[in-house]
Amino acid sequence: MPRLTEGRRMTEQSPEADNARHAEKAKKRKAAHDRMMEGKTGEKxxxxxxxxxxxxxxxxALGMVFRHIGHDMPVAVVQFTKSPSWDxxxxxxxxxxxxxxxxxIMGEGFTWETQDRERDIAAARAGWERARELILDERHHMVLLDELxxxxxxxxxxxxEVVTFLRDAKPADKHVVVTGRNAKPELIxxxxxxxxxxxxxxxxxAGVKAQKGVEF
Structure with a gap:
């Protein structure tokens, strides 16, 4: 039979010792966490x-929207590429x-579907103007700019134009969420x-199409 080390004997023979060590480690982690959180009192x-x-x-992003709903805090959502006809x-x-x-829902579908740059630009401009209004509206606690x-x-x-507005005109207490791949460095x-x-x-x-409840 292999010889047990002292540490293995304590582990195998004394669950109480394991629990005590775990409790001590957890206590130290909590103390460190509390020290870190002491200076985190601001909101913005x-x-x-x-x-x-x-x-x-x-x-x-929608997860945060639903959290706001759960707290009875009004939110606004502007979808820039999705079409009103999409279910x-x-x-x-x-x-x-x-x-x-x-x-x-301000889009007309993805750009490869419309195949009309001027229409895409017009839809984006209309979406952005509405987004600006919603961000400045004090009723909404959060505004989601989906696929901006x-x-x-x-x-x-x-x-x-977008960066200047979000940096200088966004109310100090308003959350704004921007989604979509290839975020511009200026926005980041x-x-x-x-x-x-x-x-x-x-x-x-692997050939699996977008599915209801997962992608849309």
Whole structure:
């Protein structure tokens, strides 16, 4: 029979000792966490960017929208590329809370579907003007600008105009969330929180189409 070390004997013969060590480690972690949190007392309206090639950018943003709804805090959502004719699960759900959600679906589909740059630019401009109004409206605690990064990527809106407004005109207590891959460096620079979704594996590459309840 292999010889047990003192540490292994204590582990195998004394669960109480294991529990005591675990409790001591947890106590130290809590103390460190409490020290870190002592200076974290401020609140502010955040500019949040979800970007990257991985799936989940809009889904994560909608999670924050639903948290606001759960706290009875009004929100606004502007979707820049989705078309009003699309039957999406999020639109169905958001419309169930008209007293808390202002929803504007301003797109005409993806650019390869419209194949008309002038129409895409006009739709992006209309969406942006509505977004500005909603951000300045004190009723809304958060505004989600879904796929704004897409229209910025294709230069349908001037990045300088968007950055200047979000940096200088956004109310100090207003949260604004921007989604879409290929976020512009200028937007990332002024953001408070930036998350990049990384693509590791996607069923689309294996021939699986977008599915109800997962993608829309």
């Amino acid at each position: 309206g955040l500019l949040i960017v979800h970007t990257g090639t991985g799936k989940g950018k809009t889904s994560a 999406t699960g999020e639109a169905r759900l958001l419309r169930r809370f008209p007293e808390l959600v202002t929803l504007h 990064n897409i229209v910025l990527r294709y230069d349908y809106l001037p990045i300088d 620079e002024i953001a408070d929180l930036v998350t990049e979704m990384t693509l590791v594996k996607h069923p689309f590459r």
